[in-house]
Amino acid sequence: MSARADAPHVPEDFRNSSSESPYVHGSVEDFSQAKLPFEKFDELAGLIYEGPLQAVPWSGLLISLRTLLRANWVTLILRPASDKIQAVIVNAGPDGAFVERGKFATHTAFILDPFNGLPPERIISVDDFVGTDAWMSSDFYKQFVEPYDIRFMIGADLVTADGSECRLRICRPESAGNYSEQDKAVCQVLLPHLKRAIELHSRLDMIESERTLYANTVDRMLLGTVVLDETGQILRTNGVAERILHGNDGLRLANGHIEAAYSGDNRNLQSLVRNALLGAPQTVHQFGQAMSVSRPSGRAKYGLAVRTNPLNEWSEGRHRPVVTIFIRDPEQQSQASRDLVQQLFDLTPAEASLALLLAEGITLDEAAEELSIRKNTARAHLRSIFSKTGVTRQTSLVRLLLGSFTPID
Numbered sequence: 001m002s003a004r005a006d007a008p009h010v011p012e013d014f015r016n017s018s019s020e021s022p023y024v025h026g027s028v029e030d031f032s033q034a035k036l037p038f039e040k041f042d043e044l045a046g047l048i049y050e051g052p053l054q055a056v057p058w059s060g061l062l063i064s065l066r067t068l069l070r071a072n073w074v075t076l077i078l079r080p081a082s083d084k085i086q087a088v089i090v091n092a093g094p095d096g097a098f099v100e101r102g103k104f105a106t107h108t109a110f111i112l113d114p115f116n117g118l119p120p121e122r123i124i125s126v127d128d129f130v131g132t133d134a135w136m137s138s139d140f141y142k143q144f145v146e147p148y149d150i151r152f153m154i155g156a157d158l159v160t161a162d163g164s165e166c167r168l169r170i171c172r173p174e175s176a177g178n179y180s181e182q183d184k185a186v187c188q189v190l191l192p193h194l195k196r197a198i199e200l201h202s203r204l205d206m207i208e209s210e211r212t213l214y215a216n217t218v219d220r221m222l223l224g225t226v227v228l229d230e231t232g233q234i235l236r237t238n239g240v241a242e243r244i245l246h247g248n249d250g251l252r253l254a255n256g257h258i259e260a261a262y263s264g265d266n267r268n269l270q271s272l273v274r275n276a277l278l279g280a281p282q283t284v285h286q287f288g289q290a291m292s293v294s295r296p297s298g299r300a301k302y303g304l305a306v307r308t309n310p311l312n313e314w315s316e317g318r319h320r321p322v323v324t325i326f327i328r329d330p331e332q333q334s335q336a337s338r339d340l341v342q343q344l345f346d347l348t349p350a351e352a353s354l355a356l357l358l359a360e361g362i363t364l365d366e367a368a369e370e371l372s373i374r375k376n377t378a379r380a381h382l383r384s385i386f387s388k389t390g391v392t393r394q395t396s397l398v399r400l401l402l403g404s405f406t407p408i409d
Contacts, residue, residue, distance in 0.1 A: 029185075030185045030188045030189045031185075031189055033181060033182055033185035034182060034185035034186045034188070034189050035182060035185075036186060036189070040068075041189070043064070044061065044064060044065075044068075044190055045190070045193050047060045047061040047064055048061055048190065048193045048194050048197045049193070049197050049200075051197055051201070052197060052198075052200050052201035052204055056090060056097050056098065056099060057076075057078070057090055057201060058076050058090055058197075059090065059092065059096075059097030060097075061194075062074040062075075062076060062090060062091075062092035062097055063092045063096070063097055065092075065170060065187075066092050066093075066170075068186070069170055069172075069179070069183055069186065069187075070172065070176045071170050071171055071172050071176075072093065072094065072148070072149060072150065072171060072172060072173050072176075073091060073092070073093050073148065073150060073169075073170075073171040074091075074092045074168075074169070074170050074171070075089060075090070075091050075092075075100075075167075075168070075169040075170075075171070076089070076090045076166065076167070076168055076169075077089050077166060077167040077168075077169070078090065078164075078166055078198070078201075079164070079165075079166075080110055080165055080167070081105060081106055081107045081109065081110045082107060083107050086105040086106060086107075087100070087104070087105040087106075087110065088105075089104060089105055091104075093148075103144070104144065109140070109144055112138070112139050112140040112143070112144070113140045113144075114130045114134065114135065114138050114140060115129060115130055115135070115140075115153065115155060115169075116157075116167075117157075118155060118156060118157040118167075119157075120157055120158065120159050121156060121157075121158060121191050121192070121195065122156060122188075123154055123155070123156045123184045123185075123187045123188045123191070124154065124155065124156070125152070125153065125154045125178070125179055125184070126152070126153040126154070126155070127152070127178070145171075148171075149173045149174075150171040150172070150173065151172065151173055151174040152171070152172040152173075152174075152176070152177070152178045152179060153169060153170065153171045153172070154169075154170050154179050154183070154184060154187065155167060155168055155169040155170065156168050156187065156188075156191055158191065158194065158195045158198060160195065160198055160199045160202060161199055162199070162202060164198070164199075164202055166195075166198050168187070168191075168194065170187065222240055222328075222329070222332045223240060223326055223327070223328055224237070224238060224240040224241030224243075224244050224326065224327035224328070224329070225237065225238045225240070225241055225324055225325070225326055225327075226241050226245075226258055226324070226325040226327065227309075227321045227323070227324050228258075228273065228277075228321075228322060228323040228324070228325070229320060229321070229322055230277065230320060230322045232257055232273055232274075232277060232323070233256045233257060234253070234256055234257065234258060235321055236321075240327070240329075240332070241327055244302070244327055244329060245258065248261075249261075249295045249296060249297045249299065250262075250265075250293045250294060250295035250296065250297075250301075250302055251293060251302060251327070258273075258325065260293050261293075261294075261295070261296055262293075262294055265291070265293045265294060268291050269291065269293070269304065269306075272289050272291060272304075272306040273306060273323060273325070275289065275306075276289075276306050276307060276308045276322075276323040277308075277322060277323055279308040289305070289306055290303065290304060290305045290306070291304050291306075292304070299331055300329075300330040300331050301330075302327055302328065302329055302330075303327070303328040303330070304325060304326065304327055304328075305325070305326040306323065306324075306325050306326075307323065307324050307325075307326070308322070308323055309321050309322055309323060309324055338352045338353060338356055339352075341355055341356060341401065345385075345388050345389050346388055347384075347385060347388060348381075348384075350371070350373075350381060351381050351384055351385050351388075353371060354367055354371060354378060354381045354382065354385065355385050355397065355401060356401070357370055357371070358382075358394060358397060358398060358401075359397070359398050359401040361398075364378055364379065364382060364394070365378075382394075385397065
């Protein structure tokens, strides 16, 4: 449970430490001094590499270290606080592991903390680094440490290849006594593995952020996506596809697969899926094939595009995302299109509705009748549309509107 000051004092002994120190990379001496049974080291290493996949990252490791080292708090700071954003902190305390949301995540706490700016990848005790008297008389100790029955602390700072700064802090009460050299060695041999796992976590987090961005973009376009594995079984769907499939109007779920309501459409759909599955081993981009699907309700047909997901040569394992089916409902798309046209060209709802009808190829008089407005009102709307879009002819307006949407083919 520690933070950072902007101008740390680094004792001379630690400033001059070199990579030859036994407390830099987890040396043979560290392993010898740690006296960790192989089974225990294997367990801890496993928890380190499982950490990025846990709901509370590294919660298993922090809880295990808390027990092993007779600590009352073990803290992993994945992102120090700044004056603009709070820190990302995982704590393992008396009540289990949790993500810190309180005062420890604030910039104020990090400014006050004297136990910061440690030499990278080296386990150090706060008493050695700050000094016992300076530590116990500091504002940080009195406000953030002592109230939680913390007296002793060891820690290490890790800097990943992408420049991310992470910190490990392990705390003890007065009753547990200070940390031994063996305790420090146990932590030291784990640091290189923790650093690698944090780097993996950073990459996974970046991939997940990009995936979420793309998924949200597809959702806003009201484009349904159904992802299939190598057997044609549905792996996942987005919200748009779920609504379409649960509506059971032309497309439906059947034993974990997607089917079309009419036999002719379904034969065509299953053929496209089989062809896409056969193309799965290829690593080049697949353009896929498209079809329309009729709906028993008589509403406008769905548009489907079936594509093979590109896989690299190292892809392996079962239940991979092999095929994606994109589904467009023209009736849902019309409302989204109206909203988009309004935003793009600053049109009123009435102007956007008229513009989209004109883009479908009908005349101004027919559009006025469709919207139940007078012809003079439609002409006034059209003049305003021309003014806002910068075009002067209806054919130019149609080209402009059609070019404002991204097709799925």
